[in-house]
Amino acid sequence: MSDDGSAADAALPDGVERRTFGGRERLSTRGEPVYGEPVDSDGWRAWDAGRSKLGAMLELGMDTGLVGGESVLYLGAASGTTVSHVADFAGPTYAVEFAPRPVRDLVGVAEDRDNLFPLLKDARDPDSYAHVVEAGIDCLVMDVATRGQATVAVRNRQFLADDGRLLMAVKARSEDVTAEPDDVFDDVIAELDSAYELLETARLDRFHADHLGIVARPK
Numbered sequence: 400m401s402d403d404g405s406a407a408d409a410a411l412p413d414g415v416e417r418r419t420f421g422g423r424e425r426l427s428t429r430g431e432p433v434y435g436e437p438v439d440s441d442g443w444r445a446w447d448a449g450r451s452k453l454g455a456m457l458e459l460g461m462d463t464g465l466v467g468g469e470s471v472l473y474l475g476a477a478s479g480t481t482v483s484h485v486a487d488f489a490g491p492t493y494a495v496e497f498a499p500r501p502v503r504d505l506v507g508v509a510e511d512r513d514n515l516f517p518l519l520k521d522a523r524d525p526d527s528y529a530h531v532v533e534a535g536i537d538c539l540v541m542d543v544a545t546r547g548q549a550t551v552a553v554r555n556r557q558f559l560a561d562d563g564r565l566l567m568a569v570k571a572r573s574e575d576v577t578a579e580p581d582d583v584f585d586d587v588i589a590e591l592d593s594a595y596e597l598l599e600t601a602r603l604d605r606f607h608a609d610h611l612g613i614v615a616r617p618k
Contacts, residue, residue: 413467414488428487452568469537549590
């Protein structure tokens with residue numbers, strides 16, 4: 400497990416670039432702005448890794464396997480901060496969110512992105528959207544702040560292609576506020592082992608305290 404994010408910078412997917420905003424190089428995608436992020440004259444908007452777990456994973460050089468154009472199931476889409484960036488460079492992007500209020504914002508984000516499909520559903524109940532989400536999804540992105548995060552990932556394994564990727568951000572405090580984060584992460588990884596092969600992990604503390612980034616593939 401890497402704790403310092405010192406891994407070599409992995410290749411970014413097509414549609415994600417490092418560009419300069421305010422004198423600082425940052426990740427960016429090209430699309431309509433969503434959350435007040437700076438946009439340059441060419442239409443590229445900064446991807447704030449401090450507000451995005453997946454953005455943090457890319458900033459830390461994790462090998463996500465993303466190449467651009469893949470189909471994505473995003474669990475825990477909230478109001479669309481991260482999933483809007485994903486939809487900028489991905490193919491069909493299914494965005495699952497449980498709370499009605501952020502889904503209203505998410506619907507507005509989708510108005511500018513024909514490939515983004517908001518779903519007011521519970522990620523803990525994948526059967527409720529199995530009739531909508533296509534089988535053989537290339538990438539499952541998960542940022543769900545709930546107890547039982549590994550269980551959610553295992554239940555949603557059904558949507559992933561055999562050569563797909565799980566990109567997961569584990570929030571230790573959502574599992575147990577009293578436990579040491581490393582102990583929580585070990586428990587999550589142990590449960591994932593029933594359905595996934597672990598490829599890479601890294602602490603995201605540089606951007607998100609007590610979070611672990613995980614890259615895995617289906618077994």
